[in-house]
Amino acid sequence: MKNVVSDCSIESIMRVLSGRWPTLLLYYLKDGTKRFNELRRDNPTVSHRMLALELRKLEAAGIISRIDHDGYPRRVDYGLTEAGRRLVPLIDALGNWWEEVEAERGAAPPLSQVA
Amino acid sequence: MKNVVSDCSIESIMRVLSGRWPTLLLYYLKDGTKRFNELRRDNPTVSHRMLALELRKLEAAGIISRIDHDGYPRRVDYGLTEAGRRLVPLIDALGNWWEEVEAERGAAPPLSQVA
Numbered sequence: 001m002k003n004v005v006s007d008c009s010i011e012s013i014m015r016v017l018s019g020r021w022p023t024l025l026l027y028y029l030k031d032g033t034k035r036f037n038e039l040r041r042d043n044p045t046v047s048h049r050m051l052a053l054e055l056r057k058l059e060a061a062g063i064i065s066r067i068d069h070d071g072y073p074r075r076v077d078y079g080l081t082e083a084g085r086r087l088v089p090l091i092d093a094l095g096n097w098w099e100e101v102e103a104e105r106g107a108a109p110p111l112s113q114v115a
Numbered sequence: 116m117k118n119v120v121s122d123c124s125i126e127s128i129m130r131v132l133s134g135r136w137p138t139l140l141l142y143y144l145k146d147g148t149k150r151f152n153e154l155r156r157d158n159p160t161v162s163h164r165m166l167a168l169e170l171r172k173l174e175a176a177g178i179i180s181r182i183d184h185d186g187y188p189r190r191v192d193y194g195l196t197e198a199g200r201r202l203v204p205l206i207d208a209l210g211n212w213w214e215e216v217e218a219e220r221g222a223a224p225p226l227s228q229v230a
Binding site for chain 2: 022024062083086091092095
């Protein structure tokens, strides 16, 4: 694990990915670009404001890009960047880890030990 | 990426890892067990209450275990479980991803595109 903690890249990425929405948005964008309203329809419990904030945060982190189509009516699509696509399997690995641990815990004694 | 979202393992793991402290605590425990006060000394800005909450959350998730030593004075150590040790390289991969992207952005044009 990183030795330098202060300007720690792990802290930075976790700040971007923390909370419910970032990894869900990654999931919804993994198969192609989507419009704002499509993403809202996919995530009915997210507010307009929250979705806009999360998309801006992901864009600033280089995970998604915002494609502003010329013409009328105005059209804006969101899509994973190349870096964002590289992030997907890393997030999947966390999900797989969780499932493995859940399966193991299904069969394991309680964690706290008395030495 | 996982297809089943509702009881999504990714959402579960991100709920555990979200925020500043979980990944930092993983970092501090990766080389061996530590006592509560040692962890507080490593993270001077974390409150007693917050540290206790985060440790309990990590323990409930099967990432760390709490070793309660018999005898007086009472001694409690915290350490990574085997599953917790398997999580460390996955978190490192996120940190490495961040550093790669930062390096690439150092040389890349701004993200927003006009199609």
